[in-house]
Structures are given as structure tokens and as C-alpha cells.
Amino acid sequence: QKEVEQDPGPLSVPEGAIVSLNCTYSNSAFQYFMWYRQYSRKGPELLMYTYSSGNKEDGRFTAQVDKSSKYISLFIRDSQPSDSATYLCAMSSQAGTALIFGKGTTLSVSS
């Protein structure tokens, strides 16, 4: 079993849809959870950061972490064509250690 599992998609939705992206993990030591967005031929950029369990909201984006289930989610409300990108979940056990990534989910939002 890989440390971090993420459905690669692709996922295609119409503009305005609610998007749900998910990752599961096996290492119970993970406590820092992040979502990165990567546009084609660009570097990953941090979208959401969560420490330990809980929810975090930032505009149209909501990140959820359930450590008991080893499951994290990213919700995108009112999706826009500009949200079309690859979304990568990532996690680490402590600051200054390697960030472990899921394989990324490719999202396409059509207008």
C-alpha cells in the first residue's frame, strides 16, 4: 500500500459545480496536510494548509482532515474554468521532513 493514495481522475465538471477531491493515507504520524494546485508547466503552489484534524475554509475552498479515518478532502465551490489544474494532496509528519505527495487529480472545469 502506498503511503498516500489519490484518484488521478481525470475529473470533468461544468462551471459552477461543487468539486470534491480526496486522499487517503497509511502513516498515522502525518500531522501536516496540504493541498497544492499545479497548472501545466508550472510549479506546485500551496492552496490549503491544515495542521492535525479539522476543517479550514478559504473563499471557495474548504479542506477537511479526519485523522481517525486517515482521510483528507478538498472541496471547491462554484468551480471556475480557472480552477482547471492538477490538485495534489501532500502531507508530512513534522516540519523540515519530506512532504509526501499523492499522485494528483487532474480537474477540468468547462464553461
Added chain:
Amino acid sequence: DTAVSQTPKYLVTQMGNDKSIKCEQNLGHDTMYWYKQDSKKFLKIMFSYNNKELIINETVPNRFSPKSPDKAHLNLHINSLELGDSAVYFCASSPTQGLSGGYTFGSGTRLTVV
């Protein structure tokens, strides 16, 4: 302005050559990383390095060697390049305390071995 910068952006070279990729960060972070992203977009850690310790991913061939002249720079040297080394290489940095800003990535070096 650029937080993590890496050069070159593109690198095309022949098999058997030796090449280097440079990375610099101006965020004051004390840990830096090299990641490899394959054609399926999977980002895999190669090395992490801070002032005190180099951590090598055991799956990385020893043709790859990181070199850090100071904590703001982490270069990647690759000997005897092979076709399978073609990928995008990302440099990243992070603090060792407090991660609210996440790990910051450079824009990548697209290496093509022909």
C-alpha cells in the same frame, strides 16, 4: 522577488553527459529539497537537506548528488545521464518550525535526455 528560483528552466542533453541544476531560496528557510516529477505528474522526494543533515532517498541512484554551499542554495549534480532521467525536477524549501506557509516550490527544470 522569486522565493525559490532554479536554473536552468530547460535542459536538453545527450546520454552520458554530466549536468547540474541550481536552486536558491530567499525565504530564510533552513531545509531544502529536490523532487522529481515523472510524466504522470507524480512528485517524488529525492533529497532533503538542512544545515546539519543530508537525507537521501534510497531509491535515488548514486549518479545524483546534492551539494549545498550554504543554507540558501541546494544544487543537484547528475553524472552519466540516462534516458530515464528525463523528468521535471523541482527544488523546494520549508522552515523547520511552523508550516502555515507550506513548502515553497520553484518553477521546475525540465530535463530531456536524448
